[in-house]
Amino acid sequence: MPAPRKQPLSAERLENLAALAGISRLELTIEKVVQGGDGLARWRDLPIFVPRAAPGDVVEARITERRPGYARAEIEEVISPGPLRREAPCPFYARCGGCQLQHIEDDAQLGLKAAAALEALRRLGGIDPAQLARCHVGEPVADRRWGYRLRARVHVQQDEDGTTGVGFRRRRSHDLVRVDRCPVLAPALEASLPDLPRLLDEAARSGKAAPGRLSLATEGLGEDSLVVASPPVVGLPAGPLEIELPGRRLTFDARCFVQAHGGLLETLARSAVGDFEGETAVDLYAGVGFFTVGLADRYGAVTAVEAESVAARYARNNLRLNGLRHCQVERAAVESWVDGKAGGEGLANGLDRVLVDPPRVGLSWNVRRALLRAAPARLTYVSCDPATLARDLGALTRDFDLESITFFDMFPQTAHLETVVQLRRRG
Ligand SMILES: C[S@@+](CC[C@H](N)C(=O)[O-])C[C@H]1O[C@@H](n2cnc3c(N)ncnc32)[C@H](O)[C@@H]1O
Structure with missing residues (x-):
C-alpha cells in the first residue's frame, strides 16, 4: 500500500507517537480493510495497519514499524474474531506471501x-x-474463488542437502516456502507442482542447471489442460497455448502476460x-x-x-x-x-x-x-x-x-x- 498522504502532525498525534514509542504490544480493534489488503485500526488517533486482519477483529498486536503519521503491527493473537474471519483453507497461508485475504470469507x-x-x-x-x-x-x-489462476511464477531453490525446492516467497522475506499444492491455481497447473522438483533434479543431473524462477501457464480450467513452463523444463511442454474468446483464438506461452482468471x-x-x-x-x-x-x-x-x-x-x-x-x-x-x-x-x-x-x-x-x-x-x-x-x-x-x-x-x-x-x- 502506498504510504498515506503526508499531513502536518497535530500536537495530539505527536504526543500519541511519543507514547507509542514505549509500547510494543497493543489491543486493537480492526475497523476495515484498506487498499493493499491490510486491516486498519486506530490507537488514540494514530492509524495502525495490520496485515491479515479482518473487520471487527479484536487482536493483540506487536508494533513492527513506527512512522510519523502511522504505524504497522503484526497480529500476535486474535482475541475475538470479526464476523468475516475464517480459518484460512490453504495450509501454507500463514507462511506464504502469495495470498493476503484467505482469512476472510470468500x-x-x-x-x-x-x-x-x-x-x-x-x-x-x-x-x-x-x-x-x-x-x-x-x-x-x-x-470462481479457487482453482482460477492460469499463470504462476514459482521460485526454485537448491537446498544444502542438494534437493530442489519449488514454491513462493515467504511473507516479508526472500526465503522460499516450498509448496506442493496451491489451491488458487487452475487444476492442471496445481497438479504440476509436486512433479517439478523431480523434473528439475533430473535436468540438473543431465547438466541443466535449475533456473531461479519458473513461469508456468495453462490454457484452461480443466484437469487435463496443457501446462507449459519457461524456461523449458524437460518433461513439461514449452510450446504455445491457446485460449478462446467468442469467435477469437489467442495464442501465448509462459513468457507472456495473459489475464490471470480463467473464469x-x-x-x-x-x-x-x-x-x-x-x-x-x-x-x-x-x-x-x-x-x-x-x-x-x-x-x-x-x-x-x-x-x-x-x-x-x-x-x-x-x-x-x-x-x-x-x-x-x-x-x-x-x-x-x-x-x-x-x-x-x-x-x-x-x-x-x-x-x-x-x-x-x-x-x-x-x-x-x-x-x-x-x-x-x-x-x-x-x-x-x-x-x-x-x-x-x-x-x-x-x-x-x-x-x-x-x-x-x-x-x-x-x-x-x-x-x-x-x-x-x-x-
Ligand atoms: C497488464 S499487461 C496487459 C496486457 C494485455 N492488455 C492483456 O490484457 O493481456 C501489461 C502489458 O504491457 C506490457 N508493457 C509493460 N510496460 C510496457 C511499456 N512501457 N510499453 C509497452 N508495453 C509495456 C507488458 O509486457 C504486458 O504485456
Whole structure:
C-alpha cells in the first residue's frame, strides 16, 4: 500500500507517537480493510495497519514499524474474531506471501476490496468528488474463488542437502516456502507442482542447471489442460497455448502476460471493449492482443502497442490467426511510442478510442500528457492497481469525464483487484 498522504502532525498525534514509542504490544480493534489488503485500526488517533486482519477483529498486536503519521503491527493473537474471519483453507497461508485475504470469507473479499479501491480513488487521486459521485459504479464481478489462476511464477531453490525446492516467497522475506499444492491455481497447473522438483533434479543431473524462477501457464480450467513452463523444463511442454474468446483464438506461452482468471476472460474483455464503435482505435500495453481482437470487431483500424518482443510476436500471430488485416502491432515502449520517438507518428489526434492496460506502475507522466493532448473521443483504463489508477485518473479527469467503474475479482484470496474505467472526452 502506498504510504498515506503526508499531513502536518497535530500536537495530539505527536504526543500519541511519543507514547507509542514505549509500547510494543497493543489491543486493537480492526475497523476495515484498506487498499493493499491490510486491516486498519486506530490507537488514540494514530492509524495502525495490520496485515491479515479482518473487520471487527479484536487482536493483540506487536508494533513492527513506527512512522510519523502511522504505524504497522503484526497480529500476535486474535482475541475475538470479526464476523468475516475464517480459518484460512490453504495450509501454507500463514507462511506464504502469495495470498493476503484467505482469512476472510470468500463472499466478503470483493466488497471489501472494492470499497477500499473507491476510497483510494477518493483520497489519493484528487479526482473531483462531484465527478466520482456522478460516475456509475457497476456491480463488482466475480467468478470462481479457487482453482482460477492460469499463470504462476514459482521460485526454485537448491537446498544444502542438494534437493530442489519449488514454491513462493515467504511473507516479508526472500526465503522460499516450498509448496506442493496451491489451491488458487487452475487444476492442471496445481497438479504440476509436486512433479517439478523431480523434473528439475533430473535436468540438473543431465547438466541443466535449475533456473531461479519458473513461469508456468495453462490454457484452461480443466484437469487435463496443457501446462507449459519457461524456461523449458524437460518433461513439461514449452510450446504455445491457446485460449478462446467468442469467435477469437489467442495464442501465448509462459513468457507472456495473459489475464490471470480463467473464469473471467470473456466478461472482462466484454466490459473493457464495450459497445462503442468507430473508425480508429489504439490498444496500449496490448500484450498478446487480448483486447485488440475485441476492438477489431468494432473499429475500422486498430493499432496495438506492446514492448515485449515475445508478446508482440504472439499479438501479430493472433491477428493473422483471426484474419484481422485491419489491425497492426507496434513493438515499442508506450512512453516512446506516444511521443513519436519509436519510429512512427505517435498518438494521433482525432482517435475514436484508446484503451490502456498498463502494469502496476500505471501511466508515466508523458503518457498521461499524450492522452490529454490527443484527446480521443473515448478512453478505457484497465488497471490492476487502484493506487496508480487513482493518480492517473486525477490527471485524466481534467479533460475526460468518468462514465463507469467496474471492479473484477481477477485475483481472489489476494489483495489485488482489477478495475475497468470508461471515460469520455469532455465537450
Ligand atoms: C497488464 S499487461 C496487459 C496486457 C494485455 N492488455 C492483456 O490484457 O493481456 C501489461 C502489458 O504491457 C506490457 N508493457 C509493460 N510496460 C510496457 C511499456 N512501457 N510499453 C509497452 N508495453 C509495456 C507488458 O509486457 C504486458 O504485456
